[in-house]
């Protein structure tokens with residue numbers, strides 16, 4: 286099969302959150318399993334910067350391609366490179382007007398930007414004569430690709446054998462805009478209806494992706510069920526129930542080659558299951574680097590997140606003073622909403638010797654925290670899959686999570702009787718429940734060394750690789766070809 290993926294973030298070219306990790310790793314594993322994968326992404330300013338840093342040169346393929354049906358004179362160029370560590374081609378859609386913001390999601394008009402990208406991807410394929418069996422679009426920024434395929438390109442023989450797959454990485458971001466963008470996008474008016482892109486009087490790109498793709502996936506089996514309920518459905522639960530037969534939940538994985546504590550160059554000291562005591566050296570080094578008391582026996586709780594409501598940070602705010610009573614260290618890495626940045630700054634001021642708050646985006650520091658921490662905190666309000674807990678497991682850092690979405694699919698409560706389980710968690714969205722889960726973890730860490738060592742072993746042996754999930758994607762692609770509608 287020839288598969289084209291389209292997304293706004295691909296690691297290492299541009300990363301804001303977990304979407305980049307998925308696009309930077311899944312295609313490589315699908316390729317290893319014998320399929321041909323290509324990636325299409327915008328040539329963000331950040332991509333140019335990262336390519337410079339990584340010594341990657343981009344090859345120019347075509348220049349100044351117009352898109353006749355859009356209400357813009359803007360044209361696009363296509364550049365080409367490969368996903369590092371693979372043969373997966375990456376095609377960059379370049380246009381200085383739309384993709385010159387400092388960061389990925391900072392363009393002045395993200396609706397126009399997304400429309401321009403989606404149309405460019407399809408026009409680039411035609412222009413370069415690249416036909417695909419599957420076009421796999423990720424998140425709302427690329428959700429108009431399946432819409433265009435079913436609307437404007439429906440009778441185009443070039444795409445007659447192409448099926449589309451749309452993956453929801455996060456239903457919390459849908460791309461909701463003024464209906465006037467229908468005209469800019471060159472989409473027929475009849476699509477602006479309750480059975481189409483209309484959403485409470487607005488235009489909803491993600492709704493388009495859900496309704497017009499041949500198959501929909503999301504990033505964990507539990508989240509696939511949750512989003513069909515009113516509680517998690519973000520007002521699209523009805524539409525998702527309508528397409529329940531074509532909706533699959535496939536758990537994300539992580540790149541086992543890139544993220545391996547035995548070889549990871551970003552961490553201070555490498556270790557594996559056979560010499561896991563060396564993990565503590567990472568803690569000692571990080572304590573020194575972050576000006577915390579260097580004490581290998583102090584439990585260190587790590588947290589790495591985009592600082593947004595989704596991540597359950599209000600629970601942390603309410604529980605933190607009690608958590609600090611356990612005589613722990615707390616290391617935070619994240620950027621995001623101002624209110625949360627301020628909240629963490631205040632926590633840092635209150636506990637200057639035991640808390641380290643790092644309000645920046647730093648992938649190297651992230652790995653150091655995954656390796657150094659004893660406990661990784663992820664109390665999300667909702668979590669489509671979550672990668673932080675997966676990196677933690679791989680690095681022998683015990684996750685304490687709220688059992689929702691992919692967190693419920695990957696973290697299993699430790700049972701001291703059977704010695705099974707790889708972490709701790711809670712279900713009710715409540716600070717007391719979070720506190721209890723942290724207390725359990727700290728208690729075992731401090732008083733039950735044998736169980737703690739078993740937990741580390743179980744965590745590091747948990748399979749969070751892509752192998753199984755990549756197979757599932759391939760069979761979903763085959764389903765999409767069978768299910769291809771009109």
Ligand SMILES: Nc1ncnc2c1ncn2[C@@H]1O[C@H](COP(=O)(O)OP(=O)(O)O[C@H]2O[C@H](CO)[C@@H](O)[C@H](O)[C@H]2O)[C@@H](O)[C@H]1O
Nearest residue numbers: 302303304454590619645646647648651669670671672673
């Ligand atoms: N300040 C910082 N510095 C360095 N690295 C940072 C960082 N802040 C976050 N990160 C990194 O960004 C990634 C976050 O990924 P997650 O999957 O946990 O959440 P996210 O909500 O972004 O992803 C969405 O998409 C993914 C992919 O499908 C789903 O797993 C998830 O549930 C969904 O919300 C991790 O690799 C983490 O280390």
